[in-house]
Amino acid sequence: MATKERVTRAKTKMEKPRDGEGFLGLGHEELREVLRLMLLSRRFEEKAAESYQMGKIGGFCHLYIGQEAVAAGALTPLREDDYVITGYRDHALALVRGVAPKAVMAELYGRVDGCSKGMGGSMHLFERSLNFMGGHAIVGGHLPLAAGVGYAIRYREGDQVVLCAFGDAAVNIGSFHEALNMAAKWELPVIYLIENNAYGMGTDIRRTAAISQLVDRACAYEGLAARQVDGMDVMAVRAATEEAIELAREEHRPSLIEALCYRYMGHSMSDPSHGTYRSRDEVERWRKDDPILCFSDRLVEGGVISREEYEEMDRAAIAEAEEAAAFAEQSPSPEPADLYRYVYSDVYPHGADRRDLWR
Amino acid sequence: MAVITYREALNQALREEMSRDERVFLIGEEVAEYDGAYKVSKGLLEEFGKWRVRDAPIAELGFAGLGVGAAMTGLRPIVEFMTWNFALLAIDQIVNSAAKLHQMSGGQYNVPIVFRGPGGAALMLAAQHSQALEPWFAYVPGLKVCSPATPYDAKGLLKSAVRDDDPVVFIEGELLYNVKGEVPEEEYVVPIGSADVKRAGSDVTIVAYGKMVHESLVAAERLAAEDGLEAEVVDLRTVRPVDLSTVLESVRKTNRVVVAEEGWPVGNVGAQLTDDIQREAFDDLDAPVARVSALDVPVPYARNLEKLVVPSADHILAAARHVGYIT
Numbered sequence: 001m002a003t004k005e006r007v008t009r010a011k012t013k014m015e016k017p018r019d020g021e022g023f024l025g026l027g028h029e030e031l032r033e034v035l036r037l038m039l040l041s042r043r044f045e046e047k048a049a050e051s052y053q054m055g056k057i058g059g060f061c062h063l064y065i066g067q068e069a070v071a072a073g074a075l076t077p078l079r080e081d082d083y084v085i086t087g088y089r090d091h092a093l094a095l096v097r098g099v100a101p102k103a104v105m106a107e108l109y110g111r112v113d114g115c116s117k118g119m120g121g122s123m124h125l126f127e128r129s130l131n132f133m134g135g136h137a138i139v140g141g142h143l144p145l146a147a148g149v150g151y152a153i154r155y156r157e158g159d160q161v162v163l164c165a166f167g168d169a170a171v172n173i174g175s176f177h178e179a180l181n182m183a184a185k186w187e188l189p190v191i192y193l194i195e196n197n198a199y200g201m202g203t204d205i206r207r208t209a210a211i212s213q214l215v216d217r218a219c220a221y222e223g224l225a226a227r228q229v230d231g232m233d234v235m236a237v238r239a240a241t242e243e244a245i246e247l248a249r250e251e252h253r254p255s256l257i258e259a260l261c262y263r264y265m266g267h268s269m270s271d272p273s274h275g276t277y278r279s280r281d282e283v284e285r286w287r288k289d290d291p292i293l294c295f296s297d298r299l300v301e302g303g304v305i306s307r308e309e310y311e312e313m314d315r316a317a318i319a320e321a322e323e324a325a326a327f328a329e330q331s332p333s334p335e336p337a338d339l340y341r342y343v344y345s346d347v348y349p350h351g352a353d354r355r356d357l358w359r
Numbered sequence: 360m361a362v363i364t365y366r367e368a369l370n371q372a373l374r375e376e377m378s379r380d381e382r383v384f385l386i387g388e389e390v391a392e393y394d395g396a397y398k399v400s401k402g403l404l405e406e407f408g409k410w411r412v413r414d415a416p417i418a419e420l421g422f423a424g425l426g427v428g429a430a431m432t433g434l435r436p437i438v439e440f441m442t443w444n445f446a447l448l449a450i451d452q453i454v455n456s457a458a459k460l461h462q463m464s465g466g467q468y469n470v471p472i473v474f475r476g477p478g479g480a481a482l483m484l485a486a487q488h489s490q491a492l493e494p495w496f497a498y499v500p501g502l503k504v505c506s507p508a509t510p511y512d513a514k515g516l517l518k519s520a521v522r523d524d525d526p527v528v529f530i531e532g533e534l535l536y537n538v539k540g541e542v543p544e545e546e547y548v549v550p551i552g553s554a555d556v557k558r559a560g561s562d563v564t565i566v567a568y569g570k571m572v573h574e575s576l577v578a579a580e581r582l583a584a585e586d587g588l589e590a591e592v593v594d595l596r597t598v599r600p601v602d603l604s605t606v607l608e609s610v611r612k613t614n615r616v617v618v619a620e621e622g623w624p625v626g627n628v629g630a631q632l633t634d635d636i637q638r639e640a641f642d643d644l645d646a647p648v649a650r651v652s653a654l655d656v657p658v659p660y661a662r663n664l665e666k667l668v669v670p671s672a673d674h675i676l677a678a679a680r681h682v683g684y685i686t
């Protein structure tokens with residue numbers, strides 16, 4: 001079982017985070033923004049969970065609650081013209097990247113104002129204007145896509161980077177190895193980020209991976225920088241990502257970052273938070289290390305934010321989540337004509353023929 | 360007869376076949392400690408131990424290929440895919456290895472393996488998680504493809520699949536696991552390649568498989584109640600090899616045919632069957648064969664659109680009325 005020792009043990013392998021003035025030299029404004037994004041993710045998903053329970057959201061809905069430090073730490077140091085691609089646990093990454101909460105919620109509700117026009121749902125959030133490239137639901141499927149984005153960057157001699165996030169269980173699939181090999185060999189500016197929340201559904205990753213520290217998989221690919229971080233500590237994730245970004249931008253070196261974190265909820269809204277595969281105690285232990293509470297405490301202690309300001313920020317996040325839900329609620333469902341609208345980039349070439357008559 | 364769920368019927372088949380033949384083992388994601396993502400393998404780990412019920416990494420291509428190798432070496436693997444959408448990662452091993460080895464080796468190696476798991480659209484799972492892929496595999500010589508609709512057929516067919524000396528693609532209905540039906544206490548098998556008339560009728564034949572069998576039965580009842588027409592529902596149960604003679608026998612009686620299936624229309628099982636029917640029973644037809652399928656688009660997330668895409672009893676009823684010239 002994944003215990004707290006897992007991180008502590010891993011930490012000894014880690015270099016000390018580049019934590020100069022305690023907060024990576026970030027200004028108060030920037031630090032508060034990182035905290036705000038984590039709070040927004042949390043409150044947004046709590047609202048989404050409520051809407052799911054009420055049947056307003058359907059399908060598979062995977063929450064990021066507990067892992068917020070990873071998305072916030074990894075995405076905030078990116079430039080606007082960098083790229084982000086991820087798996088189906090994508091709400092927090094979309095929000096941190098800047099996708100409007102209203103557009104994300106409307107997508108979860110399956111409405112036209114959703115960021116994917118109601119066609120994709122929870123697992124398939126896209127926002128091209130922010131280079132947010134999805135939301136992919138086949139484990140490992142998007143890792144080669146990230147290599148392809150990196151390839152296009154090099155091709156055009158750009159200096160952008162790609163941040164590609166995925167779960168621990170994805171390290172066992174072929175596309176992980178295939179993608180890392182190409183990224184390393186061709187020096188593609190891709191940062192592969194393992195959100196190691198210790199489980200793939202109900203399976204402890206240690207039962208299926210023949211390696212104890214997933215980050216060590218990087219050894220197989222020369223040129224691939226590797227770093228393991230405490231994924232409950234947003235500044236640690238940020239420090240590691242900043243380094244990786246620099247390597248990718250300046251030296252075209254790809255990285256593999258393993259962020260050790262934990263999901264508090266079930267694998268998806270249809271699964272229990274604990275059960276045969278992990279105990280309630282274990283979940284409770286990790287909750288004591290809540291990434292948002294830990295970070296906000298540090299900011300309060302460091303005089304970056306006052307308690308009152310924090311409370312106010314939290315209330316604003318709750319209000320934003322409520323507004324997003326209210327917006328989604330009144331957004332219309334897609335039209336039947338939209339069925340054929342997005343299948344091809346040009347008009348659907350086959351016509352609605354006799355096969356569709358029975359509709 | 361005991362009334363059990365489709366899920367329990369599959370579980371019984373697995374348990375019985377694993378008890379009967381110690382070469383049979385199960386491998387797949389979450390099949391052991393978690394009892395299967397859909398609880399089909401419940402209790403099997405405890406009974407048979409980890410060499411026979413193995414939790415696999417998320418590595419579909421890898422563990423499907425491992426299954427093929429084990430089958431070449433005399434074991435009888437059952438490879439579970441959490442859903443058939445993920446089997447697309449393993450299609451290379453299914454198509455390029457399993458389906459070909461017997462012929463390529465001049466008959467030296469056979470591959471007695473079952474690839475199984477749920478297929479079809481459930482509810483709002485969006486494009487990557489809602490695919491009915493029977494026709495993809497039915498296309499491939501060397502494979503057999505089953506898609507049972509009832510607990511009885513699920514159990515009997517799975518037992519035949521395990522005993523078969525060739526690779527069998529076994530596609531369960533994601534929405535059928537809780538369907539209940541009668542299953543005898545005593546041992547039985549349902550042969551691969553035999554269709555079953557699920558409802559007798561004389562006015563129109565509805566051919567279906569998997570989940571669409573249930574939709575067809577609903578449509579048939581409504582057709583009887585509202586239009587006074589008796590539909591005969593033929594459940595293919597196996598889509599490769601297909602039991603054409605049962606289909607033709609029905610067509611010769613009713614002279615009107617609707618083929619209903621869940622997946623996309625182009626090049627699907629119904630397309631092939633329609634060709635078979637027009638060739639073999641042209642003179643018996645009083646109307647062109649009508650085909651019901653999903654719309655020719657990836658399944659969208661939004662509930663209202665998904666409902667339009669995935670075929671249901673309404674669409675089958677409309678098609679049956681059409682071939683019966685009822686407007």
Ligand SMILES: Cc1ncc(C[n+]2csc(CCOP(=O)(O)OP(=O)(O)O)c2C)c(N)n1
Nearest residue numbers: 089137138139167168169170199200201445
């Ligand atoms: C190829 C493939 N196989 C199986 C699945 C079903 N599935 C969805 S999520 C998941 C577990 C993934 O765990 P992990 O990579 O650790 O990500 P996490 O959900 O923990 O964020 C599985 C098995 C899938 N989506 N794709």
Ligand SMILES: [Mg+2]
Nearest residue numbers: 167168199200
């Ligand atoms: Mg995980």
